[in-house]
Amino acid sequence: MRLAHLAIIVMTGALALSACSRSGEPKPLHDLRSNSGEPEEFAIVPNKPLTMPQTFAELPQPTPGSANRTDQTPKADAVAALGGNPAALQPGAAGSIGAGDAALVQQASRYGRDSTIRQTLAAEDQQYRKNKGRFSWSIVPRDDYERAYRGQKLDSYSWLRRYRQAGARTPSAPPAP
Template sequence: MRAAHLAIIATIGALALSGCTSRFGAGASRPLHDLRANSGEPEEFAIVPNKPLELPQTFAELPQPTPGGANRTDQTPQADAVAALGGNPAATVARGGTVGAGDQSVVQAASRYGRDGQIRETLAAEDENYRKRKGLFTWSLVPRDNYSAAYKRQKLDPYAWLQRYRAAGARTPAAPPVE
């Protein structure tokens, strides 16, 4: 009887300790947001619609198919934004995280007062340290995204700011109409 009680207590203790392990492995960094959807449903933000199909004047204008290459109907958000702002979308192609030739002037103008080449790593480390600060009652039995909890006091209320802008007489054409 006593052995059965000890076995039950040992099993419960082992299960409780197994819940304390890290989901990301030893030494792995936690993502800024843990956005994994465990619902088994499709991720609606992963679906990107293609551009509409266009019939060329002659079929000789069609490029040769390249396996793994770009398609004429693929989305090109950076080039589309540059074209909308009046720039040359062909000069903005960035591959593999490198800055395209057309983006060099933007990078030079933005870094005219100096820049830190390691700024992303520095900010990521500072943000992780900020989010790791824990109080007495910040633990949880289930894994959760701690980004919202860490930055709750810094979050802006969009409706309160909308009312402030409207009260000051600013036009808010993209906002919902006044009720």
């Protein structure tokens, strides 16, 4: 009789654990949530200091939802610090290609290109993660990114060795770990 009670308790526990799983949506591969209840200090980004323009005619027209003059621009600041042109980061018209990238895009798409490749890959990746996540449950939270994509990972040193053995000129590489 005790064995039957133990079996019922184990089955009930397994049923309760399975009820806690997310259904319908794929499990995130990088689970970066913090359950500490404390504020996230890296989510707070201070604004740039307010400055008074020489004339109020320099101020742009207010546009709801657009960037503010005091918002941080870390990418543009990094480009400027490295001697680049921060204006090159600003896209032109929606979907347009900048003048500096037109030749690159033309060369890369000389054999044709699929304009919906991002949507196709996102849907295929979501299905792949859903299939991989069916039997990957764990009592202890863990990061499953490496396990999910392990079969698709290229061994760069193996390919470097193959190319060198075939006589191809290859760049130098750091020693294998």
